[in-house]
Amino acid sequence: MDAHELLTRNVSEVVTEAEVEALADDPEGKRAYVGYEPSGVLHIGHMLTANKLIDLQEAGFEVVVLLADVHAYLNGKGTFEEIADVAERMRDQFVAYGLDESQTEFRLGSEFQFDREYVTDLHQLELETSLSRAERAMSEIKSGDTVKVSQAVYPLMQALDIVYLDLDLAVGGMEQRKVHMLARDVLPKIDYDAPTCLHTPLIADLGTGIGKMSSSEGVTISMEDSTEDIEQKVNGAFCPPTRDPDPDDEGRERENPVLQIFEYHVFPRFETVVVERPEQYGGDLTYDDYESLADDLESGELHPADAKGALATYLDELIAPGRAQIVESRDGR
Ligand code: IYR
CATH class of the missing domain: 1.10.240.10 (Tyrosyl-Transfer RNA Synthetase)
Structure with missing residues (x-):
């Protein structure tokens, strides 16, 4: 299978076609990532984006898995201590699933997201983004009913991660597309490049075939299943x-x-x-x-x-x- 096919098989959307073609023409040493809010157990949605990372490794990409501990915190998923514990377990499950440890760079968001330079850029992005745009970007990601200020900061940090992890390609499920579109619009305003993105499909609810399979509702498949x-x-x-x-x-x-x-x-x-x-x-x-x-x-x-x-x-x-x-x-x- 050639690099272009490895990059694009089983994806719902690439942004843009031309940018992905350029990456496929010269994949060696290029860097791609997926970020995950740490959760205790991998489920079938995590496994789907991990399959794309395995494809990218085969095509010659360097692969980064961001365990987005600060993002999980901002999205109300627990205390820092709880999230740190869960992040560690999630990393081990990705390795068990098939992301070779020697070929995958596992990073915690908190390693770099409190640096002065990162935070200064973040505030600049805040000045460039309307609250309603940030809120819309989070429509498929936010937890809880009322949108918190932390959840408006979240997508801007996700955009900056692409810069600070020095990435050529951002990968995510279709629920991440609005965050990535925001990143494409807003990063150039502070003189960074618009990121190239690739989105994987969402699996429908197992029982009905309607909507998306999610860990919070309906039937899902996870690593905890016997x-x-x-x-x-x-x-x-x-x-x-x-x-x-x-x-x-x-x-x-x-x-x-x-x-x-x-x-x-x-x-x-x-x-x-x-x-x-x-x-x-x-x-x-x-x-x-x-x-x-x-x-x-x-x-x-x-x-x-x-x-x-x-x-x-x-x-x-x-x-x-x-x-x-x-x-x-x-x-x-
Ligand atoms: N929004 C993701 C988590 C996440 C993804 C990336 I890519 C980041 O740079 C940061 C966080 C989620 O919904 O799990």
């Missing part, structure tokens, strides 16, 4: 025999989350996917790519129940190392 939990959740998932559950709806509000997980999680990490079936039902099916599996589901060759069985097995394999890591850290306390 094999049985995963089987049960996947078995209960919405999986009509089609890629496009409501073809008349231009907004494509309803998705097939089982197919999404095959596309964004399983095929990027496994060369072939085997769906086991008893001989009497036609025997095993083997797929080298997502499209042929989705075609078979649509044609009826692959039954949703068999697809779910295989999905649970592969997801379990992806999660097993992180799950073992969680058990180990709990036992060690």
Whole structure:
């Protein structure tokens, strides 16, 4: 797979096409990052952006994972002590998931976000940004009902991180796009470059295929799940025999989350996917790519129940190392 394909496969949006092409033409030593508010356990959303980081490493990029402890604090996620503890555990889970420690730079936001120079730039960005713009940027990220001043500062710090970590590419889920658009507008006003950005899709709610799967509502998959939990959740998932559950709806509000997980999680990490079936039902099916599996589901060759069985097995394999890591850290306390 060439660098351009590694950069752009399974993404919803790149900003801009031309900038990403330029990076793909000369990827060696370029720096990309994702920032995460530390939370106790990795869930399937974290794993999706981590898959893109693995693609970028394969393309020759240096990869930075920002454990955004100050951002989590500003977003009301706990005290600094609580967040520091959680950040450490999150780092170990990323390594267990497959982000090679020797190739990944793990950074804490608090290492540089209190420096005088950073804070001075932050205040300059505050002068350049309306409160309503900052608030809008946070619409998919903020926790709680009332917007706090801290949550208006948050996206400006996220913009500055891109400068201070010396990055060529900012990666995030689609919920981060408004923050990145703000960064593109506002950083040039204080003489920094507009960052190049890449956004990964959001997986729909597992049970309904509507909206996005989130750790706060509905069913999600996380590293804490046992094999049985995963089987049960996947078995209960919405999986009509089609890629496009409501073809008349231009907004494509309803998705097939089982197919999404095959596309964004399983095929990027496994060369072939085997769906086991008893001989009497036609025997095993083997797929080298997502499209042929989705075609078979649509044609009826692959039954949703068999697809779910295989999905649970592969997801379990992806999660097993992180799950073992969680058990180990709990036992060690
Ligand atoms: N907004 C992210 C966390 C975050 C991301 C980046 I990229 C930063 O530079 C800082 C924070 C979240 O919603 O988890």
